[in-house]
Amino acid sequence: MQQMQPARLFKSMLRIRRIEEALADRYAEQEMRCPMHLCIGQEAIAVGVCAALHPTDRVFSNHRAHGHYLAKGGNLNAMLAELYGRATGCCGGRGGSMHLIDLDVGFMGSTPIVGGTVPLAVGSAWASSLKQSDQVTVVFFGDGCFEEGVVHESLNFAALHKLPVLFVCENNDFSVYTRRNERQPDRPIYRLAEAHGMAAFSGNGNDVEEVLNISSEAIDNARLGRGPQFIEFRTYRWREHCGPNFDDDLNYRSTQEIESGMGDCPIASHAAELTLKDASFSRDIEKYEDEIRQEIAAAFEFALSSKKPTSEDACGKVYA
């Protein structure tokens, strides 16, 4: 099992949180003109899973991709520039927040069609298997995906051919603003995956150490040829489905529920644990905050000073 220092796990989560908070703060300026889906509250899953991966392993993601991209090592400058629609963005401005890619670190792409990248991850694992490489491919998706046929088609094929793929279901109970009990019968999602014929786990997605431990076992299994693996992590989305705000006013969930969800903060609980072990950790946190603040400021400066693409640039790259 690959080990990552607990402090690094903490810093990685904190960094994602602070980056997204900065995005939320600046969204109202009307310069980032693309739909943005924040993963604030769900950072532990991205960080814990990616910490268990090799740099050459591959990741596919969905519309809520910032955390996955950053946890896999995606370039922050290119991500912010992409949100600002600049030519230096990771998609040259063609994608925005919902389409992130950084092939240098194995982040293969993210798209907003629910379930759409799940078969792609299986295909990527199929290619690795055919080439007899030891790469594992991971795909992150939400609980809503389990209503899409393509996900079941993908699980079936992955199990049939014992492909080295890890399916990670981030179950935050909401599809946009609709609760899971209005969309699915009461049943554990991971048991459905198990019924497709693969090893399936579930765990607390707000506990980064638990996420890392379960993921490490699953990824080792996949790498050793034991076929596809599935993990369902429970978590909670703090902010609105799409956009920078809290959404108490929409009345689809109560203020108490949101407060209770925020009470289970993966970053705060990990900090408490680390501080309990070593009181000096609170000083480390200050240091991390400072480093992250500087990095974010530089990234915004990079993005905002980057070249703007033009309408003439829009017609290129339709065909390779």
Next chain:
Amino acid sequence: MPELDMKKRTINFSEAIREGLDQAMEKDARVILIGEGVPDPKAIFNTTAGLLDKYGKRRVFDMPLAENGMTGICIGAALGGMRPVMVHQRIDFAILAMDQLINNAAKWHYMFDGKATVPLVVRMIVGRGWGQGPQHSQSLQAMFAQIPGLKVIMPTTPRDAKGMLISAIEDENPVLFIEHRWLHPIKGTVPEDYYQIPLDQAEILHTGTDITIAAFSYMAYEALSAAKALASMGISVEVLNMRSVRPLDIDSVLDSVRKTGRLIVADTASRAGSIAGELISQVVENAFDALKACPVRIASPDHPAPTSQYMTEKYYPGPNTVADAVVKLIGADINPIDYANLLATLRSDRPHDVPNNKYSGPF
């Protein structure tokens, strides 16, 4: 055609596809072949026969009944460095995969700023006749061709079939390779070596000066029969085998129309929203002054294909339809007796719902 150095060997369209697949798989170990029935005893109308034995189970696959998922899996495999060729025994099944084809395959290169490519080939077979009916005989090329990022080709001759399949496999983009079922038994000269035919160039099948017929897929053979017969009446018809739907080789059509002044587009699809309409629009936009008469579309009617042999008699246009349209458009003095004789020669002695007299189903 530069065929002087090529061996004159005649095989049918199905065998040409099989040979193209075989040579592409032999040349490039990244090429894999997948589809419902690919390794089964019927071997997709013999187009995949023997390939499992030669290349093994790692590269020649049957697949679960999961068109959308499997298309996505093939896209993922392409992103992972393979070159998948996926096969649908009917194009109608590919509609189940529209999400993956349109949202992922077509856009991946564009939306990620050219950083990744999807070198995927999807073979789709259009059924016709012998009661193929509403869900087994649709000719949907225009629907797919509306999507930027997809290439949509309709090879016509056996030589096209092999050379364009090889080009499609070598292409870095997703290519939809649409085969008309009635082309499979047609024979023609096919070089034995590994060769490519570009995916964006029409070819002249029959030269002429009075009228241009731009024809897609099987309709090119129907137009060719009409052109040969009309020549006996002194009408000179130019027949273009369009070969590709996206991109459309508009330049070849414009060159021909500037010479003849008249245009018929013969399509295998139903009329409304067809690629025939698109081609005519482009010709009108670019060469209106060259036209001596209104362009004409030859297509199937705007209702689904029924199953009953008694209802399909007039559904598909044939060489007579083409000849009629030519005569009407040229408006030349035609001797009615000569014309009746011509139509009689074009009339086939086979039943209308089979590609040839040897054919006895099931399909």
